[in-house]
Amino acid sequence: MSARYDAVVVGGGHNGLVAAATLARAGRRVCVLERADRLGGMAAGGAFPDGTPMPRIAHLLYNLSPAVLNELGFGAGGPVETRALPTVCLDPEGRHVVVRDGSPVLADGRPHPEAEAYRRLAARLVRFGGLLARLADAPPPQVSERLADLAGMRRLGPLAALGWDFRKLGRGDRREFLRIVLSNAHDVILDELSDGPLAGSLAADAVRGAWAGPRAPGTVFSLMYRLARGGGAALPLGGMDAVIAALADRARSLGAALRTGAEVTEVRVEGDRACGVRLADGEEIAAGAVLVATAPGAAMRLAGPAHYDIEAVRRLRNMRAKGTAAKLNLRLDGLPEVPGLGPELLGGRLLLAPSVEQVERAFDPVKYGRVSEAPVIEAVIPSLTDPQAAPHGGHVLSAIVQYVPHAPEGGWTGAARDRLRDVALAALETALPGLSARVTAAETLTPSDIEAATGAPGGHWHHGELSLDQLLTVRPVNGMARYRFGPAGHYLCGAGAHPGGDVMGAPGRNAARVALADATAGEAAA
CATH class of the missing domain: 3.50.50.60 (FAD/NAD(P)-binding domain)
Known part of the structure; x- marks a missing residue:
């Protein structure tokens, strides 16, 4: 010893x-x-060959x-200084949407026609997610606890507090919570919003890292779980x-x-x-x-x-722990010129999920061991917010790419990795034209690579399906x-x-x- x-x-x-x-x-x-x-x-973190730091896997605080x-x-x-980031819902047609503090506007500053409907839906989901936050900071309740035992009553405290908070919701919200909690994100989102980038952004957050599409039962619960503390994304300096x-x-x-x-x-x-x-x-x-x-x-x-x-x-x-998220890290010699998206918006959380239906279709290929040709992507360019992110000049783009199989047909050969990189770049290029020409270095991490590097089974970011x-x-x-x-x-x-x-x-x-x-x-x- x-x-x-x-x-x-x-x-x-x-x-x-x-x-x-x-x-x-x-x-x-x-x-x-x-x-x-x-x-x-x-x-x-990690670094590119020239020493430029990169957020190798995780890139935001939630x-x-x-x-x-x-x-x-x-x-x-x-623990560190952070910057709250707006979510920029990218649209291949150029009709980008910006969400700040739960309120959407069009990227050109005009009001979004469904702003009020989105605010109501998002606020309701955040409120419901707040119920779940009650349970996060203690062991999960064990309903077989002996109420006659003081320690058992103390351990049931979070469950009692949850019940009290649920009662305070009001009859309408209580009914709505029970109606949707086990439902699927596809139906709940499209009951309130027309399909498009704004609705797609909610669907993407409902299935982030999951072996599921938005039509899967329980994805509303997953979305509320993610929104348990408000759902804001913060970039750590x-x-x-x-x-x-x-x-x-x-x-x-x-x-x-x-x-x-x-x-x-x-x-x-x-x-x-x-x-x-x-x-x-x-x-x-x-x-x-x-x-x-x-x-x-x-x-x-x-x-x-x-x-x-x-x-x-x-x-x-x-x-179950089937990872579906890959990571693409890019070193850029400059920014693409995107109509309607200046540096301030390019520095936000860029979300490529053009519609709820597209997110569902993107899930289909991974079921059969294939990479989606139109993946769902969350990207950030931290160097636009944090000068430390690119000390040698240029910029860094960090992208989480979903849906990608852990073990594709034929395995992760060099050609398969190159194709994954090219598919992800092509998808980003639909909304960020000129991006590919700016790339000077790239690192592609498949779910298999993430498993090898971290021990996470299947490369699953959460060590198992949520x-x-x-x-x-x-x-x-x-x-x-x-x-x-x-x-x-x-x-x-x-x-x-x-x-x-x-x-x-x-x-x-x-x-x-x-x-x-x-x-x-x-x-x-x-």
């Missing part, structure tokens, strides 16, 4: 760092072990937990690397040890209790608790399937939804745990708090 800690955290992404900081803040000795040579996981910010002392402003650096600095300042290049190959279990980890080089580290920020299946394999009952193993192996049967009390799977993960002292603290993905930090915080409660109870019993 090289050392002993109160807790070891496996994985140095944002959830692992939040978990470590939460434990260290409570006075626990903590060590974070990250297999890569840098912290960050999917939020880690839903960062206020509880995390408050408890770690960042305040409402977050200094990139996502700055967010990770701020979280790492806070964890260190609280006493946590952070190690990179430290691959954990086994969670050691003795007497059906996690007691430490073993690294790839044979080093062993003892710990009273082990928190794992990997995907659920990988966390199970680290401890060993023998420490889980057969049904738990079956459920974890069958957890679908109705894999959320709340059944995330990651039924019977394992409250962070305790198999052997005593073993906890799941990554995006595969409640409340799921996005750079929110809630899974890391919640898992750490459960581990602290267990440790305190154990100390009291001793």
Whole structure:
């Protein structure tokens, strides 16, 4: 044994760092072990050959937990300075739409004819999403809690608060919530709006990263989940690397040890209790608790399937995690000249989803292992907002490309990667003419590449589908939804745990708090 800690955290992404900081803040000795040579996981940055930084995978902040910010002392402003971005709904016909603070206008400044209908729909979805936000900062409710037990009543507090908030909605909103919550985004959106870029933008957000089209049941729930904290997109100055650096600095300042290049190959279990980890080089580290920020299946394999009952193993192996999002990073020598879109709007969140029907059609090819010829794309040009994003001049464009299969017909050959890049560029070119001529360097990451780089199964950004049967009390799977993960002292603290993905930090915080409660109870019993 090289050392002993109160807790070891496996994985140095944002959830692992939040978990470590939460434990260290409570006075626990903590060590974070990250297999890569840098912290960050999917939020880690990269660089082009000339040294220009790029947001390699994640590029925007959504839903960062206020509880995390408050408890770690960042305040409402977050760990780094950010800029709120408008959403620019791109239209190949040039009729671009800009959405700021839930209100749309045409890109040329004229009122949008459906502005009021959109505002009503978006405000309603945000209000409904706010109900779900109540459940994000605590373990999912367990309805079998004993009400006679004070601790059980306390754990049911978030559910009671949800019920009270639901009651306060008013009869009409309560009826509407129950009508649409399990419905599909296609119908709910087109009941209120005519089809086009504005409606398409909502559909795209409903299926972001999912193996689903907007007609799939439950996609309204997914959309509300994404809008749980308002749905605003923020660009961190200094990139996502700055967010990770701020979280790492806070964890260190609280006493946590952070190690990179430290691959954990086994969670050691003795007497059906996690007691430490073993690294790839044979080093062993003892710990009273082990928190794992990997995907659920990988966390199970680290401890060993023998420490889980057969049904738990079956459920974890069958957890759906088919990634459909690829990443395209472009180095540009200048900006394309787009009629109606000046630099201020080009610096927004550019969303290529021309209609709800087009988003649905884009999903069809991936079912059969093919790349969509008209993918849905979310892009940002961070260098228009943040001077640090392109210190050598020019610009950087970061694009999330959906729908792309994890394992296409014929595999990801060099030719297949080139074709994916060309398809994505051609799609962007329909709304941003002249873009391709500005590209001086490009990096294409397929879902398979993302899996290899981060360990995310299927390259899925959320470690598993955010679908109705894999959320709340059944995330990651039924019977394992409250962070305790198999052997005593073993906890799941990554995006595969409640409340799921996005750079929110809630899974890391919640898992750490459960581990602290267990440790305190154990100390009291001793």
